[in-house]
Amino acid sequence: MTNSIYIDQKQILKHYKQPDKHTHKGIQGHALIIGGSYGKIGAVSLSAKACLKTGCGLVTVFIPKCGYDILQIAIPEVMVITDNQEKLISNITFDITPQAIGIGPGLGQKIETQNAFHQFLQTNKTPLVIDADALNILSQNKEWLSLLPPKTILTPHPKELERLIGKWHSEEEKRSMAISFSKQYQVIIVMKGAPSRIIDGETLYENTTGNAALATAGSGDVLTGMITSLLAQSYEPISAAILGVYLHGLTAEIALPETGYQSFIASDVIANIGKAFLSLEKLE
Ligand SMILES: NC(=O)C1=CN([C@@H]2O[C@H](COP(=O)(O)OP(=O)(O)OC[C@H]3O[C@@H](n4cnc5c(N)ncnc54)[C@H](O)[C@@H]3O)[C@@H](O)[C@H]2O)[C@@H](O)CC1
Ligand SMILES: Nc1ncnc2c1ncn2[C@@H]1O[C@H](COP(=O)(O)OP(=O)(O)O)[C@@H](O)[C@H]1O
Ligand SMILES: [Mg+2]
Numbered sequence: 001m002t003n004s005i006y007i008d009q010k011q012i013l014k015h016y017k018q019p020d021k022h023t024h025k026g027i028q029g030h031a032l033i034i035g036g037s038y039g040k041i042g043a044v045s046l047s048a049k050a051c052l053k054t055g056c057g058l059v060t061v062f063i064p065k066c067g068y069d070i071l072q073i074a075i076p077e078v079m080v081i082t083d084n085q086e087k088l089i090s091n092i093t094f095d096i097t098p099q100a101i102g103i104g105p106g107l108g109q110k111i112e113t114q115n116a117f118h119q120f121l122q123t124n125k126t127p128l129v130i131d132a133d134a135l136n137i138l139s140q141n142k143e144w145l146s147l148l149p150p151k152t153i154l155t156p157h158p159k160e161l162e163r164l165i166g167k168w169h170s171e172e173e174k175r176s177m178a179i180s181f182s183k184q185y186q187v188i189i190v191m192k193g194a195p196s197r198i199i200d201g202e203t204l205y206e207n208t209t210g211n212a213a214l215a216t217a218g219s220g221d222v223l224t225g226m227i228t229s230l231l232a233q234s235y236e237p238i239s240a241a242i243l244g245v246y247l248h249g250l251t252a253e254i255a256l257p258e259t260g261y262q263s264f265i266a267s268d269v270i271a272n273i274g275k276a277f278l279s280l281e282k283l284e
Contacts (some may be wrong), residue, residue: 210249
């Protein structure tokens with residue numbers, strides 16, 4: 001029996017934590033975003049900026065060498081570690097201790113990158129958010145799913161979800177396939193769409209914010225950064241997923257009167273994260 005919960009203004013306050021007055025950047029969470037390949041460094045840039053703007057204390061990116069100048073110039077607040085390779089990720093090693101890792105935006109699916117991701121999964125114990133090409137790589141190597149830490153958050157759009165769990169023939173079947181998958185691998189699935197739904201075992205959460213302005217390049221990459229940020233700030237994985245999706249949707253509602261549907265872009269999500277948080281404060 002599925003338990004369904006609408007995430008509205010009342011529900012979201014059960015997941016939101018006000019910042020502690022005495023916090024400092026050392027305890028405000030350190031997030032690592034891994035991704036990017038030649039021509040898709042923008043995906044990591046968007047994700048990392050969204051991560052910072054969602055409140056985590058420190059953000060580091062792990063990217064191919066070609067993204068080094070781009071990231072340092074685009075977001076001076078973010079620290080950068082580069083792979084040995086110029087255009088793709090081939091060996092994920094770092095000497096930091098992040099509290100959460102988001103992996104996948106712009107990553108690409110070259111064989112060297114697939115191998116690096118496999119190596120990474122074999123040793124990683126840090127809480128994870130998996131998106132985009134990292135999901136596509138998992139879909140091609142389903143035996144690697146057992147390497148994911150429990151409560152890893154997967155954020156597929158409908159096509160990525162189909163690659164992962166197979167084709168469905170009705171909404172009902174999609175839901176039951178996603179629930180079985182979530183239970184089998186102990187993962188949280190953020191099924192992105194309109195609306196987005198979050199599956200955690202038998203429980204389904206339906207988001208109530210957002211609009212069609214979000215149908216724009218990079219808006220999912222931004223969501224990955226937001227959820228990773230909350231996870232790094234010690235939110236429980238299910239709360240990080242629910243709150244991230246809710247705030248992401250709110251940004252589009254807040255910006256709509258100024259941008260309309262057409263000219264809203266992923267950077268507008270980032271620019272409105274602050275106002276989305278402030279609107280939660282007003283509800284308290
Ligand atoms: N500026 C950048 O660097 C950007 C990089 N990106 C990266 O590009 C890579 C490829 O990602 P894509 O998602 O574009 O490619 P995919 O091949 O995974 O997905 C595109 C396919 O999914 C379908 N699809 C997407 N959303 C859907 C929906 N709501 N309902 C039904 N079908 C849907 C599309 O019609 C298309 O067939 C990823 O690594 C991603 O992170 C993109 O996020 C775009 C921006
Ligand atoms: N019509 C829509 N209404 C509400 N949200 C939408 C709509 N279209 C897309 N979104 C949201 O925008 C995001 C798109 O993510 P994704 O497809 O991964 O984009 P990208 O890979 O380009 O970053 C998801 O959070 C999805 O729920
Ligand atoms: Mg995406």
